[in-house]
Amino acid sequence: MGWFTKAKPIDDQSRPPSRSSRKQCWESRDIFFQCLDKISVVNALDPKNQDAIQKNCKAQENKYEQDCATSWIKYFKEKRVVDHKREKFMQEMESKNAQQIDLSGVVRR
Amino acid sequence: MLSRTGVFTVLKRSTRLSGYALRPLSTRSCLRVEDQGTSRSRVTPRGGAPSGASSSTDPSDQSAFSGNTPPKSTTFEDADPKRKPLSRIAIGGTETKSQKATSGSIEFATWKAAALVLTLGGTLYYFFSKEKRRLEIEKEAEANRGYGKPLVGGPFKLVDFNGNEFTEKNLLGKFSIIYFGFSHCPDICPDELDKLSEWLDGLKKKGIELQPIFITCDPARDPPHVLKEYLSEFHPDLIGLTGEYNDIKNACKQYRVYFSTPPSLKPGQDYLVDHSIFFYLMDPEGQFIDALGRQYDAETGVAKIEEHVKAYVPREQREKRKEKWYSFLFN
Structure with missing residues (x-):
């Protein structure tokens, strides 16, 4: 594979990531996360889940780690957990008939 | 006239009776009698049968008068076939004709006024609500500008x-x-x-x-x-x-x-x-x-x-x- 040895172009610190490289990273991320959805793994950073990921989503994870900048790999995995918690919370609130308040139009005085 | 006095006499008699235990029943019956008696009295000047009026004074004869019961109306039509039912004849004569002449102009004026009120009201409402919102936003901006030193922004x-x-x-x-x-x-x-x-x-x-x-x-x-x-x-x-x-x-x-x-x-x-x-x-x-x-x-x-x-x-x-x-x- 060689993704440990060869430097990724997106990791080049002297150049900004381009729109196309961002898009590629996001696509690989989505494919990897879909795979995680299938084996119902939310937290990919949790060591408990490593075996399941290695067995079922190895290829997707490799592609994801190849296409995304090193700092982004962990960031997106963390964000997945946060987003999942948020969604669960929203669903729970909705089931309790909570009303969502839109504060965007509030006039401050 | 004869019939009216007849009604009054009945009324008086029944009210006097009503001082006794049968009050609700007796007042109701006397009211009904009065109704029939007055409608009857209208007919008499037109040459109706006064013979019926005298009979109305008798409360026992009510079955013949309740509403437009068939036996009653047939006797009237027999008397004069051209006569219209009593309720349709205006007492004062032909007042309805003069009303019709003015009704046209009144309708026109109200239509115009309604249109005017609607357009004027709508425009005013639109402008006032728009202006109100504008002032609100301006106030918000003014509040964010702060008094004295700005809260956000500055030299860089x-x-x-x-x-x-x-x-x-x-x-x-x-x-x-x-x-x-x-x-x-x-x-x-x-x-x-x-x-x-x-x-x-x-x-x-x-x-x-x-x-x-x-x-x-x-x-x-x-x-x-x-x-x-x-x-x-x-x-x-x-x-x-x-x-x-x-x-x-x-x-x-x-x-x-x-x-x-x-x-x-x-x-x-x-x-x-x-x-x-x-x-x-x-x-x-x-x-x-x-x-x-x-x-x-x-x-x-x-x-x-x-x-x-x-x-x-x-x-x-x-x-x-x-x-x-x-x-x-x-x-």
Whole structure:
């Protein structure tokens, strides 16, 4: 594979990531996360889940780690957990008939 | 006349009787008798049969009078076939004819008046509600300008992506929208910058020009040429600002922007920068108007900025207005 040895172009610190490289990273991320959805793994950073990921989503994870900048790999995995918690919370609130308040139009005085 | 006296006598007799135990029953029966008696009396001048009137005085004869019972009406039609049913004949004669002549002009006038009221009311309502909203937005902007020192914004000294100096004075004379970020930002900054492009295009269609400014929070990795390359993939109007670490830190402080780069970085190491994600809308005096967060999408953001730009009143006018007698309206 060689993704440990060869430097990724997106990791080049002297150049900004381009729109196309961002898009590629996001696509690989989505494919990897879909795979995680299938084996119902939310937290990919949790060591408990490593075996399941290695067995079922190895290829997707490799592609994801190849296409995304090193700092982004962990960031997106963390964000997945946060987003999942948020969604669960929203669903729970909705089931309790909570009303969502839109504060965007509030006039401050 | 004969019949009336007959009715009265019955009435008197029954009220006198009603002093006894049978009061409710007796009053009801006497009322019915009175009704029939008066309707009868109308008929008599037209030459009706007075013989019936006398019979009406007798309460025991009620079965023949209740409503338009068939036996009753047949006797009338037999007497005069041309006569219309009693209820249709007006007492005063032909009053209905004179009413018809005036009705046309009245209808015309009401139609006109209704149309006038509707249009006038509608227009007034529209203008008042619009003006009310405008004043609200203006007040909001005024509150954000603060009393004395502005809450957000202030002097800064940075360099733009062409290497020219850029200070707070470059904000004067036009509305500006300022965003803080960094080029290695994984998802939020590029998303927000794409949204900003949509806002700018949407506002341009409405004739509103903004000066969009991107200030990096990561000066170590974002020298001018990197910013230029990064922003070339976004809106062409965008101006990228960078500078020395301390200058950036100062600018962020002025805008109450929090940012943090991880400590102890090795050269060439990839890292993320935490930072606040707000768009800061500044007026042509370089004063802060509003901060727009992620809750504004492509449409609502345009609407909000448009409202602010339209509600903006230059400082001279604001000061002048304070002297006027109606200044209380703006407080």
